[in-house]
Amino acid sequence: MKKDNVEKMNEPSKNKSLDPTPVKVSVPPSRVKIVQALKLLIRDKDFNSITTAEISRVAGVNEALIYRHFNDKRGLLHAVLSEYLNEFVSNLMFDLKGIKGAINKIRKFVWASIHYYNDDRVFSKIQLLEVRNFPGYFESETYQIVKRYAGLLLEIIEEGITSGSIRDDIAPSSIRQFILGSIEHYCLPAIIFGHAIDGDVMADNLCEILFEGIKKKN
Amino acid sequence: MKKDNVEKMNEPSKNKSLDPTPVKVSVPPSRVKIVQALKLLIRDKDFNSITTAEISRVAGVNEALIYRHFNDKRGLLHAVLSEYLNEFVSNLMFDLKGIKGAINKIRKFVWASIHYYNDDRVFSKIQLLEVRNFPGYFESETYQIVKRYAGLLLEIIEEGITSGSIRDDIAPSSIRQFILGSIEHYCLPAIIFGHAIDGDVMADNLCEILFEGIKKKN
DNA sequence: CTTTTATATAAGTAATACATACTTACATGA
DNA sequence: TCATGTAAGTATGTATTACTTATATAAAAG
Structure with a gap:
């Protein structure tokens, strides 16, 4: 009854005054x-x-x-993914603030996404391989964060169409799916087989194709 | 002990003479x-x-x-997927035969892939959602068929680069990942949420972006 | 007619995700 | 100082799971 009181003291109640959030739930x-x-x-x-x-x-x-x-095993997985997603989306929203022009914003969006997938393989594994097969995921809180992420891109595309920098003959949601898909598939082999990749080169390549197409220019 | 012998007779040994393959394993x-x-x-x-x-x-x-x-539950899943993949890849190889030019071949490749994903949702669910999370999959026979499918596209891209119709400043494998990713992500929402989609329109859109990029032309 | 081989089954087993009942620690308020 | 409420932690239990083993049957082969 007294052998375990050592471990209990390793987390003192120090989160009182220095926290950014006033009431921090311990x-x-x-x-x-x-x-x-x-x-x-x-x-x-x-x-x-x-x-x-x-x-x-x-x-x-x-x-x-x-x-x-x-609550259950899957809830744990979703909680872990939520942590990652919240940090990622918050940072991304901040990073996009100073950038002018839809094309430049998309370049940043692609760059940040690839780097985030690349830098934390635990996050990418969960996000790309482990949650989508479970139907309940799409009713989860966690998925709502992904929708914010995808919504961010959609807004940029719509802005680009309005301002005339992006073609208006293809539905914005189609363009979005196109971009999200290529980002993910670009990272997928590295994630699955554990390769190291150069995120800068990948983002450049992807944007090149995206903005100019794969046809040879004359 | 005799109530179930009725069900055993519903599959007689008729696969002997009319089969295209001479020795059909029953x-x-x-x-x-x-x-x-x-x-x-x-x-x-x-x-x-x-x-x-x-x-x-x-x-x-x-x-x-x-x-x-x-052998095990996962083996069953892989066997089912193999059936689909074999049929799909065989048909695709045949369909590509008569087509000249890398761009035209890619258009056909995209069109066939989207239609196959769209027409059989059981296949797409397994292929896109249920096998990739299992590490052993990538050592399986089934995955070898996927590599044939991806190899097919790579050859077309290399042919296009050689003949000058596809840009040579991006690695063929990158272009391939780009195309495969956009195909899959185009179909994914429909597969997950059970939507009906128009494969023709989707293939057209995808090829448009692929061949021309998303920038507005002047 | 006997032996062999493939197909089928019943009856298991260890391990799994999850549940229940219970105890301890600690904060609040009279 | 004591009573009360609540959250954190635990020991033990359970239905279900993927997978196994021993055995039966029926057709083919010898």
């Missing part, structure tokens, strides 16, 4: 341990092959806590 | 029943939520036969 240590355990495990295994017993063992917490904090 | 009726059961179930559920008990129940065969014929 996140339980077990919760962050579980999240980190999944992030670690998903590096080399697919989500389905990872067991809840394994997650709790690596996290060093009781298995039932997964269900306390995340 | 496929056991239970095998095709299992395949059909999975095809039926995967229409509304993700592969993971489908149980082997469910498959065998719908197929009307014993559960152990899944393992006799396909």
Whole structure:
């Protein structure tokens, strides 16, 4: 009954005055341990092959806590993805602020997306390989963040059409799907086979094709 | 012990003389029943939520036969996908035969791919959503067929670069990823949300962007 | 007629995701 | 100082899962 009170003191109540948010909800240590355990495990295994017993063992917490904090195994996956997505989309929105012109904005959008996929393979694995097969995902909170991301691109395309820099004979949503698809497929082999890639070159290539097409110019 | 001998007679050994292939390996009726059961179930559920008990129940065969014929549950999925892929790639290779010029071939390639994804949603669901998350897939026989499909496109692109109809300042493999990605992402929303789409329009749009880019021409 | 081989089945098993009942820690307010 | 409410954590249990094994049958082969 007294051997475990050492571990409980490693997270003192220091989040009072220095926090940017005034009322910080204290996140339980077990919760962050579980999240980190999944992030670690998903590096080399697919989500389905990872067991809840394994997650709790690596996290060093009781298995039932997964269900306390995340309701079910899939909820944990979605929570992890949400974290990534929120950071990514927030940064992207900020990065786009100073840029003028739809074409330039799209270039930035492509560049940032490729780099984010490339820099964090755990994020890309979850986003591109592990959530879409589960129908419930598209009713989840997490998917709403993806819609914000896709909506961002759609607005830029519409702006470009209005200002005359983007062709108006193809539906904006089609152009968007086109761009999102090529971004993802550009990164996919590297993610699946664990290659290192040069995000700058990839973004340049992709934008070249996107803005000029693949036909040889005369 | 005698109530089930009725079902056993519904597949007589008629595949002897009329077959195009001289030596046709007789496929056991239970095998095709299992395949059909999975095809039926995967229409509304993700592969993971489908149980082997469910498959065998719908197929009307014993559960152990899944393992006799396909080794494991994933093997069944791969076998089903292989069937589709073989048919698709064979047809595609045939369809490309009469066409001259890399650009025209790519147009056909895009058109055929979109239509195949669109016409059989079971195939597209498996191919785009259910196999890639499993690492073992990329060592499977099934994936080799996909490589033939992707190799086909790569050859066309290289032919186009050699003949001067496709730009030579971007790696062929990059162009290929670009095209494959846009094809898939074009179809993805329809597959996920069950929309009906117009494959002709989609192929036209995609080729337009592909060959001319999204910038407005002056 | 016997042996072999492929097809089928019933009855398991270990492991899985998840549930339940319970305890401990801690904050708040009288 | 005590009572109360709430969140964090745990031990143990359970139905279901993918997969296995031993055995039966029926047709083909010898």
